Amino acid sequence: MKHQRGEGKIGCIVSLLVFGALAAAAYKAGPVYYGNSELVDACDFIASSAAKKPIETVEREVRDKAKELGIREAIVDRNAIRVSKAGEGEAGTCTITLRYKRVIDFYGVYQLTVETNKKISKPIFENIG
Numbered sequence: 001m002k003h004q005r006g007e008g009k010i011g012c013i014v015s016l017l018v019f020g021a022l023a024a025a026a027y028k029a030g031p032v033y034y035g036n037s038e039l040v041d042a043c044d045f046i047a048s049s050a051a052k053k054p055i056e057t058v059e060r061e062v063r064d065k066a067k068e069l070g071i072r073e074a075i076v077d078r079n080a081i082r083v084s085k086a087g088e089g090e091a092g093t094c095t096i097t098l099r100y101k102r103v104i105d106f107y108g109v110y111q112l113t114v115e116t117n118k119k120i121s122k123p124i125f126e127n128i129g
Helices: 008-048 055-069 072-076
Strands: 081-086 091-106 110-125
Touching: 008 055, 008 091, 008 110, 055 072, 055 081, 055 091, 072 091
Parallel strands: none
Antiparallel strands: 081 091, 091 110
């Protein structure tokens, strides 16, 4: 009967430590990337439905969504969200520009800055029917 010496234990422990570190990093970074993606998707929808809304209302809707998602940087910085409408008559364009930075702190060991710089332009069609 052969006896095993346990050479695989060190490799198993190292693998568990690596996977644990990756899980801890994903726990910190996941919500930031998810929130940014959700805000961009919401802006796409808001810009599509901005036909008869004033610019102030559209901007408030975007800021409310950022607040709901916990994106403090987009709420505090007045230049983080810009809304503009262009075009006259039947059709025009609504453009929402998102420009802000979020810092992810990985347990005091490392800090990563995630920059969001998106421009969403959607055509506005009035009197379709």
